[in-house]
Amino acid sequence: MNNDVKSEVSQPQAPYYDEMFINMGPQHPSTHGVLRLVVKLAGETVLGVSPHMGYVHRSIEKMGETLSPMQFIHLTSRLDYLSAHMNNWAWAMLVEKALGIKPPERAEYLRVIMAELTRIASHQLWWGVFGMDLGAFTPFLYAFRDREKINDIFEKTCGSRLTMHYICPGGVFEEPDAEFESDVRSFIKYFAPVIDEYERLLSGNIIIQERTRGVGVLPADRAKAYGCTGPVLRASGVDYDLRKVQPYGVYNRFEFKTAVANEGDSWARYKVRLEEMRQSLEIIRQALDQMPKDGPVREKLPSVIKIPPGRYFARAEAARGEIAFFVVGDGKPVPWRLKIRSPNFSNLQAFPEIIRGWRVADIVTVLSTFDIVVPDIDR
Amino acid sequence: MNIFRKSIDALMGLLSGMALTFYYFIRLDKVITQQYPENRDSLTMFPRYKGKISLIKNEATGLYNCTACGLCARACPNNSITVERDKDPQTKKPRLVRFIYNFDRCTLCGLCIEACKFNALKMSQEFETAVYDKSELVQILNKDRIPNSLVNEPAQDSSGVLTTGVKSTPQAKGEL
């Protein structure tokens, strides 16, 4: 343990003006959802931020106490809707743990491919919105142009483009489309050079570099103290990726690098996500090569699922961090208590501490690199 | 000297970004916009697209396959389906009176399709489902086959009320 790591967040000096409170209200172009930030300013310098959440609270956990496991899948898609497949997967793993079922091999590979495609789609959207928050309006459309290709793949197989209830307890819902494999392979071939185009447009731009380097530094110990996960944690130098630390599914059969950076500033978070997109392409390619060509994709579940008494816990690496479900069952068809550990909630907690001393424009930058999806915070 | 080098790098980065947007500016063939209402005729959805549900008719007899068993209403997570049934006076077998579909509640999850054992439900490919009046979202899917004697009876639709018709959630069913 490195004992001379500074525990305090570095704060630039604030000039001496009168303080005022300003409201980045629930409706704002850059709060990525319905999040209210009450900002205390001295001139242009931020003295403190207080996030007020709860505008999108839909009582999903309470609804989980009235729905059977199969019926709850559609609600898990709507938590962090940009990583819908991964949420479904975490829930499916929990139900399989509770009932003692193992999904077939082909289903496991399909789950990996779907999850990694969702990760790429989520990071594409993040990249576009990041550019837009910083004032470059063009990356938004380039990102959506590429995201359309992934959405088309999902639409052909799962039927929907955003909230796909494809991964279910027992495997996946049904066989993928006949053109699935060729579509995914052509997407991999198309997208690998496009990431370089992204780098040309935003990463190579001196304005982006000046606005993100050194801004909003999150030290590793503070990140661990707040329970941040995902790219936010990995950009602070902590090599913690759930797919490597506790491999679930068939992740231990793939070779890929974890994207880690050391500085913990916004530039590091930006680079980590771009690198994750590349690594996801690698995983998809290996999964397509290793996948068994035929076989069942769904294990039969009993028609009335009764959750055995006990406590069950399952976690997965979503695009924004670690999502986990915790269920207390008592033999009835519905859970007695269902708790969702959402990654964005923990990530947002670190935000007020690191933004002190920076400027109003940096609120938007740092919030954008944290990649918050507000429905996940409010559940 | 360092600032000189940094300026040159910065300038090259900026010019490279400008070259990319200029490339897309002059390549008119790369435009990806589709002119929507004009291309409606050529617009088809993928076969598995989840539009709103519809009942399947048997081509030979012209009757709906639905036997009013109520499994779909039981499987639906939020009471979007209400199945009204009664006994046919002649054959004494259960028959479907009205299949009430609350499109304003449906999340297009597909659990009803999976639950149906009689191949009576499918997801249609309608995507232009916007209406001006919210009451038009409570739809009766077997309008053309409602038994004659019951056509004018008011439908017991479940808008706003949790338990009518077939009870769907386990709590509502009293299993808890």
Next chain:
Amino acid sequence: MQSWLYNVDRLVETFSNWLELRVGSSIAAEFVKAILAAGLIAVLVSVLGLVLVYLERKVAAHMQQRLGPMRVGPHGIFQTVADTIKLISKEDIIPAHADRVIHTVGPLICFVAAFMVIGFIPFAPGLQVVSLNVALLFILGISSAGVLGIISAGWASNNKWSMLGAMRAAAQIISYELSATLALLAIILFTGTLDLQGIVESQRTGWWIWRAPVVGIFAFLIYLIASTAECNRTPFDIAEGESELTGGFHTEFSAMKFAMFFLSEFINVFTVSAVSATVFLGGWMPFHVDGLDSLNKVFDLVPPWVWFSAKTGAIIFIIMWFRWTFPRLRVDQLMRFEWKFLMPLALANLAVASVLAVSGFYFFRS
């Protein structure tokens, strides 16, 4: 060539003679000509506004792989007309405790400052509303009055966000004026006159951007960057910062007041493009190289106002290109860029230019 296509001043002279004959005294004729000129400028401003807004939307769209307005008229050419009708018919909302007088006057100041400058620009030989021998000084002075409009708009809105935007704009505009002026001064050293028509005449043997070695290019680039900041365009649009302040200083303005801000921004873009085309690229002067007479004759075939429009259009395109490619700078980075980088560069440029001008070390001195 003596046709009116090439010598518009003959047209103006003929009209003015006819008017004197009709009206009688030359003073009354001047008065009528002044009114007509103001009317013509108003027409020009409106047409420019229409065309520029449409062009901006189309340029933005094509850079983003989409089509832009397509429905109102063939390829959407009447889109701006529809937008204008909408803006005129909107309700004018003044926030609750806002300062009503300043709320109304702010957009007017911006618009008047932008509008007045068009009279000085030479569109063709003789086609100039006001001929003043210190025209460039006047232009720089009037266009900097626009910042008063922005500050008053931010103050009168009774909105903390607008105030932030207005403060940023004030700091930004008065800083970047310095670099713009220094860049222009570098060329004035060569031309020897502040009169815009004289500046254009002095480029008969070649445009200053290449005739003044190295200094011309640097001055042009510095002026381009500084004037993008003057017009509050990305990458320097923190004053209206759409992602942070959702409108900055013009959030609380609707209907015609917003239209005034909108229009004055585009007129400003046109003005700085026209000034930079005049000073650096030769205005209405075709591309001449001293000594190559046959080449000069070829370029003389194109009428001067076509040359002017093409050059101004090219610079407007570059300014729009900047907007749709680059993100925006943070306010302290913007100030640092100006005071620590751009202005020293402009001063150094001016020093080298003065050495070159005095020693005569530039192409085709005549």
